[in-house]
Amino acid sequence: MLKTTTSVVEGHPVKDYLGVVVGEAILGANIFKDLFGAIRDVVGGRSGAYEEEMGKARDIAFAEMEEKARALGADGIIGIDIDYEVIGQNGSMMMVSVSGTAVKFR
Secondary structure (H helix, E strand, O other): OEEEEOOOOOOEEEEEEEOOOOOOEOOHHHHHHHHHHHHHEEEOOEEHHHHHHHHHHHHHHHHHHHHHHHOOOOEHHHHHEEEEEEEOHHOEEEEEEEEEEEOOOO
C-alpha cells in the first residue's frame, strides 16, 4: 500500500477519498522504567534501546492504520501525520499516533 505524508502523489490521481484512518500504540510505564534503568546504553546523548522501542510503537501504529485503510478498500494513504505524546499520570506513558486519508487511486 502506498503511504505518504503528501496530499498528492505524482502519477497517481485520487479517484475516491474513503475517510480518515488512524493507528495508535502506547508504551507503558514499565518500558520507560526498564529503558531508563538501562541508561548505560546511552552514547552521545541517545538511547538505542529507547529508539528501538519507539520504532516498534511507530511500526504498530502504521500497521493498524494500514489495516483500517485496507478494510475500506484503499490503495493508499495520503497526508499522513505522525504524533508523539506523553500521557498518563506523571507522564508515565508515551503514545505514537499516525493518521491519514485512505484513498482509492485511478
